[in-house]
Amino acid sequence: MQLISGVHTKQLKVIPDERGRLMEILRRDDEIFDGFGQVYMTTTLPGVVKAWHLHKKQTDNVCCVFGMIRLGLFDDREDSPTRGVVNEFFMGMHRPLLVQIPPLVYHGWKCVSLEEALIVNTVTEPYDYKDPDEFRRDAHDPAIPLDWARKDG
Numbered sequence: 001m002q003l004i005s006g007v008h009t010k011q012l013k014v015i016p017d018e019r020g021r022l023m024e025i026l027r028r029d030d031e032i033f034d035g036f037g038q039v040y041m042t043t044t045l046p047g048v049v050k051a052w053h054l055h056k057k058q059t060d061n062v063c064c065v066f067g068m069i070r071l072g073l074f075d076d077r078e079d080s081p082t083r084g085v086v087n088e089f090f091m092g093m094h095r096p097l098l099v100q101i102p103p104l105v106y107h108g109w110k111c112v113s114l115e116e117a118l119i120v121n122t123v124t125e126p127y128d129y130k131d132p133d134e135f136r137r138d139a140h141d142p143a144i145p146l147d148w149a150r151k152d153g
């Protein structure tokens with residue numbers, strides 16, 4: 001898969017023991033660390049698609065810590081060497097992964113687990129209640145070449 005320009009991933013490591021498990025997500029000494037604005041959690045119910053979202057200033061660092069999601073990215077930046085490219089990641093409890101999404105890259109996800117997916121997003125800007133850095137397109141916009149329907153085989 002050709003990674004969209006500016007997108008980075010970090011393979012995470014789960015450390016289980018008899019009490020439970022621990023997983024680091026993002027450290028300020030990570031190569032990909034790009035500043036801290038806030039960290040929040042958001043959840044998605046089974047089968048629900050949250051897309052397409054875009055930020056003009058903010059970089060997202062998305063990690064699914066419970067359940068599983070299908071994360072989709074779409075590069076529609078005019079000056080990007082990867083304009084038109086779509087990336088997909090199946091991530092969560094069965095694939096612990098952090099995906100860094102730069103500004104101006106459309107993104108969203110579908111919960112593909114039977115349980116509600118729990119996502120931790122560490123972002124580079126604090127949320128501005130008066131003027132949120134949130135821009136959206138319809139989840140099923142045919143101009144974006146990613147179909148959220150399940151592909152049976």
Ligand SMILES: Cc1cn([C@H]2C[C@H](O)[C@@H](COP(=O)(O)OP(=O)(O)O[C@H]3O[C@H](C)C(=O)[C@H](O)[C@H]3O)O2)c(=O)[nH]c1=O
Nearest residue numbers: 040042043050051053054060107108109121126127134
């Ligand atoms: C991000 C944020 C939101 N809110 C409020 C605004 C709304 O009243 C409510 C739900 O927010 P939103 O519709 O943005 O939530 P999601 O649809 O889960 O959005 C998230 O999921 C998708 C896929 C993304 O890519 C977004 O960047 C991410 O924010 O929480 C706050 O009060 N503080 C915050 O930091």
